[in-house]
Amino acid sequence: MQLEIKVKNGQSIYDVALFCYNDATLVYDLIEENPTITSVLMDLTAMNLVYTPKKAIKYEAKENVNKPKKVVTIKKEQSIFDLSLQHYGGVEFVYDLIDKNSFIENVISNDLNANILTVSENKNYITEFYRKGNVEIGTNTKSINYLLLENGFYLLQENSGLIIL
Numbered sequence: 001m002q003l004e005i006k007v008k009n010g011q012s013i014y015d016v017a018l019f020c021y022n023d024a025t026l027v028y029d030l031i032e033e034n035p036t037i038t039s040v041l042m043d044l045t046a047m048n049l050v051y052t053p054k055k056a057i058k059y060e061a062k063e064n065v066n067k068p069k070k071v072v073t074i075k076k077e078q079s080i081f082d083l084s085l086q087h088y089g090g091v092e093f094v095y096d097l098i099d100k101n102s103f104i105e106n107v108i109s110n111d112l113n114a115n116i117l118t119v120s121e122n123k124n125y126i127t128e129f130y131r132k133g134n135v136e137i138g139t140n141t142k143s144i145n146y147l148l149l150e151n152g153f154y155l156l157q158e159n160s161g162l163i164i165l
Contacts, residue, residue, distance in 0.1 A: 007044040020051040077138035089126035
């Protein structure tokens with residue numbers, strides 16, 4: 001069922017799409033239904049446009065906006081990227097962790113052990129895999145450096161000390 005709307009002075013095509021569909025991103029649907037519109041920059045003042053109302057689509061991002069928060073203890077050897085993957089399902093959420101936890105200064109913060117972390121509940125197949133398997137990621141391990149000697153043996157370099165030969 002198509003409806004009709006008269007564009008008021010000063011309304012852009014995005015305003016009309018927002019009014020008609022409750023979503024300004026559906027502007028091209030409006031253009032498709034009204035072949036007289038030739039550009040998104042076109043002045044539509046006083047034009048009568050038709051539109052077909054659409055059912056609102058729920059996006060995952062909108063569903064996760066008000067997720068309840070939980071508190072977790074950071075385990076030894078966990079990096080900020082490990083925590084992001086385990087609790088949010090991807091490393092791209094690392095800045096959400098930094099934003100919610102003031103003690104984390106940046107993405108290369110290494111002093112996370114024994115701190116309490118605030119995270120939002122985010123359920124997806126990755127977080128559920130870690131939760132159900134009781135798996136905790138910890139990739140922030142101490143690096144061990146070796147020096148290969150001429151005789152084929154290795155010399156351990158501890159505590160980032162220098163070895164002078």
